[in-house]
Amino acid sequence: MNEELDFIIDSTKEAMQEAIVHLEKEFRNIRAGKASPTMLASVTVDYYGSQTPLAQVANVGTMDAHTITVQPWEKNMLHEIEKAIMNSNLGFNPMNNGEVVIINVPVLTEERRRNLSKHAKATAENAKVSIRNDRREAMQEIKKIDASEDMKSIVEENIQALTDKFSEEVDNLYKIKDAEIMKV
Structure with missing residues (x-):
């Protein structure tokens, strides 16, 4: 040809x-109702003065179908990560237990x-x-x-x-x- x-x-x-x-x-x-780490892909965190993707400062995973966990590599980043998730307008209300940020994903x-x-x-x-x-x-x-x-x-x-x-x-x-x- x-x-x-x-x-x-x-x-x-x-x-x-x-x-x-x-x-x-x-x-x-x-979003399809179940929790997924990709839901937080757009979140950026103030990491020592520069905006850094969340995945580069923490391990993002899921505990179950309705819970996302974010475990920072540096404990002093817990509050920065919480603040970034709240400010991202994703509609999530993060909580932390001193070690990990926990996000409950509501049922649709x-x-x-x-x-x-x-x-x-x-x-x-x-x-x-x-x-x-x-x-x-x-x-x-x-x-x-x-x-x-x-x-x-x-x-x-x-x-x-x-x-x-x-x-x-x-x-x-x-x-x-x-x-x-x-x-x-």
């Missing part, structure tokens, strides 16, 4: 894969679950739009290439097959995330 057409297929596949990776990252940020209400599900659906739809845009760009590039019409149509079919495959993957990821969100 034409080298340029192969390049179009490869670059389109790569762009579509990036949309999936981005979707998975966005889904990790959607039915209404909040529905809203999170809608948000996940919108995020999945954005990923599909991105995949379709990648397909459109590939189709435009194919038209510019000097190759036989048969070769172009084969490549267009391959691009459409990629689009279908990645769209189906988005749907599957959404179904999994939605089940996770709606599970009580």
Whole structure:
């Protein structure tokens, strides 16, 4: 097959894969009711005058499905970590026992679950739009290439097959995330 057409297929596949990776990252940020260390990924702590990600000054883990623990590597950081979590607008109320910061993650209400599900659906739809845009760009590039019409149509079919495959993957990821969100 034409080298340029192969390049179009490869670059389109790569762009579509990036949309999936981005979707998975966005889904990790959607809280699904059970405690996860990633819930605190955006928290930064004032560590000797510089803003440092929480994961770089403490060990973040989970005790159970509704409790996150943050164990600082330096005990004098307990109050700074507590303050950073409160100021992060995540809606958590941290407590410390002198050794560890403990965060109880409240159970989601039915209404909040529905809203999170809608948000996940919108995020999945954005990923599909991105995949379709990648397909459109590939189709435009194919038209510019000097190759036989048969070769172009084969490549267009391959691009459409990629689009279908990645769209189906988005749907599957959404179904999994939605089940996770709606599970009580």
